[in-house]
Amino acid sequence: MTTKRAVVVGAGPAGSLAALSLMETNLFEVTLIDRTTLPKTKPCGGGLGPSALNHLRMIGLEPKIMAEAYPIRGARFHTPKGRQVVLGGNAVAAAVLPRERLDLVLAREAERAGARLVEEWPVTGVLTDEQTVTGVSGPKGEMEADLVVVAAGGTTSLAGGTFSRLQCIWQQIEGANYLPGTIEMVITKKIAPWYAWLFPEGQGRANIGMCCIAGHLDRNGLQETFDQICDEQLAPALAGTTRGPRRFMGIRTSRWPRLANRPHLWVAGEAAALTNEATGEGIGQAMISGRLVGQAAAHWDDRGEEGARKLYERTIRRTLGPGLGSSILIEHFAASPALEATPRLAKGPTSALLSKFVTRALAS
Numbered sequence: 017m018t019t020k021r022a023v024v025v026g027a028g029p030a031g032s033l034a035a036l037s038l039m040e041t042n043l044f045e046v047t048l049i050d051r052t053t054l055p056k057t058k059p060c061g062g063g064l065g066p067s068a069l070n071h072l073r074m075i076g077l078e079p080k081i082m083a084e085a086y087p088i089r090g091a092r093f094h095t096p097k098g099r100q101v102v103l104g105g106n107a108v109a110a111a112v113l114p115r116e117r118l119d120l121v122l123a124r125e126a127e128r129a130g131a132r133l134v135e136e137w138p139v140t141g142v143l144t145d146e147q148t149v150t151g152v153s154g155p156k157g158e159m160e161a162d163l164v165v166v167a168a169g170g171t172t173s174l175a176g177g178t179f180s181r182l183q184c185i186w187q188q189i190e191g192a193n194y195l196p197g198t199i200e201m202v203i204t205k206k207i208a209p210w211y212a213w214l215f216p217e218g219q220g221r222a223n224i225g226m227c228c229i230a231g232h233l234d235r236n237g238l239q240e241t242f243d244q245i246c247d248e249q250l251a252p253a254l255a256g257t258t259r260g261p262r263r264f265m266g267i268r269t270s271r272w273p274r275l276a277n278r279p280h281l282w283v284a285g286e287a288a289a290l291t292n293e294a295t296g297e298g299i300g301q302a303m304i305s306g307r308l309v310g311q312a313a314a315h316w317d318d319r320g321e322e323g324a325r326k327l328y329e330r331t332i333r334r335t336l337g338p339g340l341g342s343s344i345l346i347e348h349f350a351a352s353p354a355l356e357a358t359p360r361l362a363k364g365p366t367s368a369l370l371s372k373f374v375t376r377a378l379a380s
């Protein structure tokens with residue numbers, strides 16, 4: 017058994033967990049590269065849903081993350097016809113943690129496991145020998161590797177593939193007056209089935225944003241619609257707040273995993289479009305795909321690179337395929353009359369059942 021070299025490009029949730037899980041195989045020397053310095057700001061809701069929390073629990077990091085995160089017990093939905101419904105209960109169902117903290121904790125875990133973190137090292141290309149990838153290159157030089165993991169997020173040109181794009185607007189706010197432990201989800205006619213959100217982060221801090229499929233609105237339309245939601249549905253929470261600059265971002269999404277892997281180059285996280293097209297959620301899938309990199313690479317010696325790569329692709333499809341595919345159901349629900357019926361169901365004897373159903377649906 018010889019030690020192999022792995023280079024992981026991108027110290028986001030996918031990259032850090034890929035580095036961590038590759039270290040755990042005891043087969044690889046791992047270098048985790050990022051183009052920036054940690055901690056870095058990443059425009060993101062920071063929402064950790066039930067599946068992301070489950071995964072953190074499974075790998076023993078939940079206590080560390082929950083010690084810093086803001087716990088979420090419910091969600092207030094605003095329907096296109098102006099109805100409101102709060103669903104949830106006493107149990108913690110989700111959490112919000114700003115990405116500069118989440119990414120830092122995960123990268124430190126990878127380092128603790130023995131990965132070498134290299135910051136300020138932008139990767140601009142991959143080295144190849146005929147069809148095989150042999151490393152990465154950038155303005156600071158070249159790094160050779162037996163395995164390159166591209167976990168460089170939704171804007172990377174290092175991994176192609178077919179994907180859709182959500183367009184988003186995002187803003188950080190201070191002094192918000194939100195319902196404790198409750199996220200706000202606003203669906204209006206202009207953006208349905210997509211939505212605007214307010215995610216509380218604790219002590220009056222929150223982030224707000226809006227997403228819809230790329231091309232649905234132009235940049236002016238996006239701003240106007242977002243302003244209108246801030247002035248109407250979110251006005252009570254936003255009165256008197258200080259707001260940071262607005263950021264515009266895209267999210268690479270898909271409804272089924274189609275990884276643009278090549279011999280000795282595996283793609284993980286949003287670079288592989290493993291982000292839900294209806295909700296824009298991708299942190300959980302990024303972490304899970306990172307873990308699956310290590311679990312599949314553990315079979316490198318007995319199955320060879322190709323066998324391990326195929327195993328990675330199969331387990332990604334089996335584990336993340338149904339969740340990504342569920343975006344079709346979510347989109348239909350959010351655009352259907354059933355959404356308007358939800359506030360009525362939540363008031364009657366069906367209320368407990370509905371909360372349970374929504375919690376279970378989110379958890380799956």
Ligand SMILES: Cc1cc2nc3c(=O)[nH]c(=O)nc-3n(C[C@H](O)[C@H](O)[C@H](O)COP(=O)(O)OP(=O)(O)OC[C@H]3O[C@@H](n4cnc5c(N)ncnc54)[C@H](O)[C@@H]3O)c2cc1C
Nearest residue numbers: 026028029030051060061062063139168169285286298299
């Ligand atoms: C506005 C917005 C809100 C969102 N809200 C949520 C949410 O609430 N919950 C949720 O689950 N998901 C959310 N998402 C999606 C989520 O942010 C992504 O799916 C997730 O960050 C993907 O993780 P990743 O590790 O694959 O990529 P990233 O988090 O993008 O990490 C990629 C890393 O690679 C580095 N990198 C990029 N290019 C290079 C290069 N060439 N060389 C070296 N390093 C490089 C970057 O600096 C970065 O650190 C949101 C996205 C947006 C845009």
